[in-house]
Amino acid sequence: MRIISINQLKSNIMTNYSITKSLHIIRTYLRILNKNERFEVEKSYFIVLHNFLMIEQLFLDEIKLNNKEILVNLKLREVNDINNVLIVFAELYDINSKVRNNVETLDSIEPIRIYLSNKPNIYNELLNSETFILI
Numbered sequence: 001m002r003i004i005s006i007n008q009l010k011s012n013i014m015t016n017y018s019i020t021k022s023l024h025i026i027r028t029y030l031r032i033l034n035k036n037e038r039f040e041v042e043k044s045y046f047i048v049l050h051n052f053l054m055i056e057q058l059f060l061d062e063i064k065l066n067n068k069e070i071l072v073n074l075k076l077r078e079v080n081d082i083n084n085v086l087i088v089f090a091e092l093y094d095i096n097s098k099v100r101n102n103v104e105t106l107d108s109i110e111p112i113r114i115y116l117s118n119k120p121n122i123y124n125e126l127l128n129s130e131t132f133i134l135i
Helices: 006-034 040-058 060-065 082-093 098-108 110-118 122-128
Strands: none
Touching (some): 006 040, 006 082, 040 060, 040 098, 040 110, 082 098
16 A cells, blocks of 8 residues: 655646646647547547547656656646637647647657557557547
């Protein structure tokens, strides 16, 4: 049994809340994008963000150690229309975005690379899991 401090417990609770809220917002973006047959790149990128946020939960210590955090750099906002979703996408997909850089290099962390290589279908599993439902 591992004993953690109250501050660490509070931090873990806030991180879990932030991840849950971010996952919810990303699902909302995907629902909006799915109303249109176009925007495949945008849909794919938000799915990748969703899945890597879930992976970040599994490997948080390693990700922090390598300064590859996604959540702390992810500035999502609730929106209700496609134009605003596309604005958020443009910000996150920008070549200079820290989120994009961290997403593209997350598999440079050895435990994550090993995990992903041992589970080649992990993206589909995460996508089809109960935590990811497109309505």
